[in-house]
Amino acid sequence: MHSLTAGTKDFAYSPQSLSPFLPTIMSKQLKQLTREEVAKHNKPDDLWIIVDAKVYDLSRFKSLHPGGIAALLDDEVAGQDATEAFFGLHRIEVLEKPQYQRLQIGVIEGETSTYRPLVAGELSKVPHAEPTWLSDGYFSPYYSENHRQFQKAVRKFMDEYISPDAQAREEDGKKPDQSVLDKMAEVNLHAMRMGPGKHLQGRTLMGGIVKPEEFDYFHELIITQEFARCGARGYGDGLLGGKVIGLPPVINFGSEELKARVVPDVLAAKKFICLAISEAQAGSDVMGLQTTAVKTEDGKHWIINGSKKWITNGVFADYFTVGCKTEDGFTVILVERGPGVETRQIKTSYSTTAGTAFITFDNVRVPVGNTLGEEGGGIFVILSNFNHERWVMCCASARSQRAIVEECLKWATQRKAFGKPLTSLAVVRSKLAGMIEKAESTQNWLENITYQMCNMTYKQQASKLAGQIAFLKSYSTSCAQETARDAVQVFGGRGVTKTGMGRFIEHYHRTVPFDSLLGGTEDVLADLGVRQALRAMPADARL
Template identity: 65%
Template sequence: MGLSVSKLLSTLFGKKEMRILMVGLDAAGKTTILYKLKLGEIVTTIPTIGFNVETVEYKNISFTVWDVGGQDKIRPLWRHYFQNTQGIIFVVDSNDRDRVTEAREELQRMLNEDELRDAHLLVFANKQDLPNAMNAAEITDKLGLHSLRQRTWYIQATCATSGDGLYEGLEWLSNNLKNKIPFQENKLQTTIPKEIIYDVSKFINIHPGGASVFFDDDIAGQDATEQFFNLHRLDVLEKPQYKRLIIGQIENEKPVIKFPQPGDLSEVPYGEPSWLSQAYHSPYYKESHKALQNWMRKFVDTVITPDALAREKDGKRCSDGVVEKMAQYEINAMRLGPGKHLHGRTLAEGIVKPEEFDYLHELVINQELVRHGQRGYGDGLLAGMVIGLPPVLNFGSDELKARIIPQVLSGEKFISLAISEAFAGSDVANLRTTAVKSQDGKHWIINGTKKWITNGTFSDYFSVGCKTEGGLTMILVERTEGVSTEQIKTSYSTTAGTAYITFDDVKVPVENTLGPEDGGLLVILSNFNHERFVMATASTRSIRFVVEECFKWANQRKVFGKTLLGQPVIRYKLAGMVAKAESLQAWLEYVGYQMTKMTYKEQSKHLAGPIALLKMQCTRVENSVADDAVQIFGGRAITQTGMGRNIEMFNRTYKFNSLLGGSEGEKEYLHTRDADARQKFWMPKSARL
């Protein structure tokens, strides 16, 4: 029959003991079937009155078939063989039309027994070689099999003398029974990684990928490292529910898999910026930058990443405990960049002095903060504060700053920037939200709406751009009567708190005005360079994160007999991705360094265009890197869980960076306008080829 029963059982039953009960009316062909299936290795035949039993051992498999006599006087004894039976083979003489009703009654009576409640049923419609034999469909109807809705059953047309259909039926039975194999004293063990032994006996029946994979010859009892990492990420093995499956370690076996520890640098080529490698040197970074990077890496690995993964799933905002720890170590304050607001604070347990903190320190913080890979959570982690608090910090009254800034930096209160509307985005001069002075001149009365406001759903304060009588005015609005927020569903998760905000006759003290009345455009534009610089730092690091993921996958995924990394077309894609990531990092560090050497006014004059162009280039590179990563990961890149989850997340959310802080087209215009203003495009009359 091609595939021997011995091999079939050793492969599909996974080297376990199976108890099968074969019954049917007398003369149905049970004994003929039993001996046709005899496995031919170590066979013990125990003939006795009323039943035959064949027990075959093959590679520690014990497959036992009980052939119980079918005479009417013996049938009452069938129940004595029901205990511990996993499968039933009911044999029907397809040519015996006179007794098919009797066969049905016996089958139904047997299936009503509690001990067979969970047993799978295989019906052999035997003797199909006879001319008057009923076919499988007719037998199904005669036996009433369609009424067995609570039982797994299958009917197979067979001929015991030739063996036709026997192996097909047996294979169906084995495929269904292997998910119900009882694990008692025997243990199904495997090693993942090579030196660690796991007992998966209690896990196999709840394995999301099914039980069958555990019975492959190259997994059960074997080193399954390669097979495991073809299907699972390393962090699966670090989960407590799977660590409990470890039962030992192979002595003197050298580990082949390194579990990363908090603070570790990536060992993957181009997985880190070159300045973090001992082999390279940078003119930009000092020891305080390196110390801050190491401290932030540990903080992100231990505090932020676990919360990011959890909140990305449930859609809730970042946990209070995370916000409190960020405030404790003054991370919130450092994210606003260098300045007087840092004076008197202990930054990251004293690693860097407030007066020495510069834009490259901020670059380090921002690049570490995005390494968790959860885009929605990244914005939910107080991105609204980074852009919403500077108007208060730089333009608020002393009283307002004294009250608001400590609350926000401590994590007690949240703030967001509310500029964009359904009517206007980058074109802030056309905002429609209005602010009108009350008759006594002591309050602003605000009406209008804002849209796509990051952190808006949970903010306590809003820095709002309003249209006033003489132009545009920025006003700090507290969440009070007349202010309502509604969640907007976007491409990333609701943990970002993206909101639609309605202001309905909101009464705000004029003391909450930020900057000069009708001079709000200056306030809005004042932080654009910093906002776009922050976004460029995050984009650049996210791109490198994707490159690292692609290198790991290409190194462990095998196709056509070798790894993806061994395929020239994949190496070409990776080379292009690396070149783009490295060039962006170099440009970013150059811009960051220039920021450390310029005053605010000098930055506004000389860096507005370059920063805008840098951010635009970041988002264009994200587009191409996302495309290449999807092709490298294949179907896993469009699956929200598993090996390609980070690629799916990146591919679904990278467009946010091309819109937030101004669209790409607006950046191109800003750069060329800025360059023209500085006469960079002015050509001397004497210039000739």
Template identity: 60%
Template sequence: MPNVYARAEVAKHAALGDLWVVIDAKVYDLSKFAALHPGGQSVLLDPEIAGQDATEAFFGLHRLQVLRHPQYARLQIGVLAGESEKIKPRAAGSLSEVPYAEPTWLTPVYHSPYFKEHHRAFQRGVRTFVDEFLFEDAQKLQKNGQKPSQKVWDELARLNIHAMRLGPGPHLRGRTLMNDTVKPEEFDCFHELIMSQEMSRLHARGYHDGVAGGNAIGLPAIKNFAKSPVRERILTEVLDGKKIICLAISEAFSGSDVARTKTFATKSADGRHWIVTGTKKWITNGNFADYFITACRTDTGMVVLLIERGEGVETRHINTAYGPASGTAFVTFDNVQVPVEHIIGPDDGSGLIVILSNFNHERWFMCCSSLGAQRLILDECLKWVSQRKVFGKPLHAQPVIRAKLANMITRVESAQAWLESITFQMNNMNYKEQSTHLAGQVALLKRYCTHTAQKTARDAQQLFGGRGLTKTGMGRFIEHYHTTIGFDSILGGTEDILGDLGVRQAMKQMPKYARL
């Protein structure tokens, strides 16, 4: 049983060498720690802190995790008589109680036409996995840049997250999805939406792409266009977590204009191989990928090839703002021999079709991830403006602060509603219909999500002030978000390109004789 103290007893210990404080009904002895306090011992000797309840002062400076750290938790010597702690971390797998921190369909007072109980069970399973298994690993590797361990890849495979990232389809048959929270025949685009939003709750942008990027954007080409038995072999290896694949399209010479690709492929004299020479740049997961889905020019057009890491393939790390954990690489192909069976698509002139075919799905799950991360930042901001005091009042007492919050909420809620509407259409349209009717909408939605995310990042940094510029402490997640948010506006097509695409798609559907 912990020692129990009255407040009057704690107040007697308010001097240098004999210093106690109360934080959330727990009594801490800081007598020896005071000299080691990063802010100096004078801070702790303040008459409003020494021997007093320092809960408000503590949470104006520190995150709750500080109290849970063994180095500081050992300073607790007891509890206050008749009182109990009120501030507790969110339990693993549980929902936030902060308004707008969760999509409305997850809150009990709201209703949705899209989500059923198996969606909610699935969400709980993914949230628990992210909280208990991925989060700490993400925080560690985001800093040191190492490839996620095989243990992580094996767990992603056991839960069949690799397979679910490809969306609904026959590839899920016979697989146990997220500990059987959803049956393969029930799995739909809303489950994938849930998974993408939950997987973005890591506050580690590079790590997120490290475990979710390359496979998610590279495997669809294999699933949809590779020839058997290559398709079956690669799908099995990657979905079972044994190999990693990446999409190698972008070059220093060509970004959104993929038709200008300069990586060249020619047939060998015996016709058994493609000989590939060229470079690719900014390739997510390229540094540790085993396979490269590679766009090449040929004498007759474009071809997409499955290139295996081996002789003639070299990868070099590219330093990016969101850290090395994504494995972003510069890839060199030097006279690489690729078996002709490794062609992705019906013939050597169909490369552009293969590349464009996955853009809708890629951009759609980028929208999901963007909104998941935005909501996490909104959660941080709403907590901060409630606990931070300025001029004797909570920060949210200032009208300018409430205006920023209103904008943040409006942006994330409107984008979520648009996303759910498009996702419903995806559930009810075949591939051809999606290509015709959703390409423009998805492009405009991604543009909207990433554009508003940058506004949210700036507003969040303003709310946190200097803390939002610091890589540690209260605002560390805000600093990371603000530093890395630009990636979403570039990957999968820049905002300008996607805005133009959306309008061009709309103009194609304009009635010929529409007049004012």
């Protein structure tokens, strides 16, 4: 998970705590040193070590070392090559931090560094860290050269802008920085996340790499999967996840006047929108909703009363795509933030950066022109949205699993137990095998469905892919939870520690159950898939 480096906190002190001796260290020039020379500096007041062919003077740092002075004075560390010991305890990005780079005084003569973090936009060389279409020597019938160029640009953008903000916001719980959202708007990423369609017409996509009429679901898949690499689950939803599911009903079912007023500002990240369907009394049971919308006597407005729960982006949303019970049945209405609308933060297992909210509507007055689709036809509006919503979740789930595979392969290779790497243990290799199988099977099923989407009309997708996508969503999140559990076992105590080597494993294990609930629980979706299959059973089928 090489891009997950910005903002890491491996130690519990700040760079400022090093200030008393930084000027002295910075004044030294890097020297060409021999291992014999380094070995002479193995005393408390004269302490050097070697990490990856680089020589560090820890003489004044030793009292600040979070592992204590004794760890540095060990006979296998002080004055010695501590590379193996270092990488058994710390992530490689620690060496890239300015406060630790200043401790370097030289390099070992005739030797070069072996390890380095990947730079922005690079592909990982770790087996199975990338989907096969991005791996050397593999082929795919699904992706064109344009897709490859597009992926390269999106990854560079993600590494430079998204990942640093993701880690910072996971720490403070605030919504994604507006400067990042504005950068996304500049290249029309907000619009592209809505998938192919007329809303892309006239826009310059990712600097002109892809034309609006050529943008397909594989381009969208690339965006979602590259964003998933940031390894910050709450931030992933905070990055306008509510727009991805809340704006399509407006685009597809809103009046021309409503679309002209709402859509441009949302796609420019000047205004925010969310999908408000779930309630405390009804989650997956859409028809069991209790929020009501009643028309005024003149028939010009709706009066909405009720509440919604677990609404992504609801805390900072300006617009709410709300499912309501009306006289004609179930109707979807766009509500603008105003009198009678109140939102409160819900603390979930992932960070508050997602803006998950409890929303109450108290006699909220909404123009009838804000109705999305026909009155009483809300179930069609919502069901038409579910396929795309669940497919997006599958894209993210597949890529997130792959990132955990990469973390585990790196750790199992470098970590030693009982004098041998973890990979020498059959039980660990068995867990790695299971993770890889799940990641690869999920991605391959996803790409097959995506290909169908590219070659079907919207109506065909609704009839033929609802069951397939429901199955895939149930399967992918089930696999993800098994992968999270096994990853914790591979990392041991570090897998439940929020900082250091296993911090991305801890985060994934803590937040992945949320994915199994969004868009319908695993059991509900699996049953939906079966019911869809039963509807297509031929009447004359017999054993």
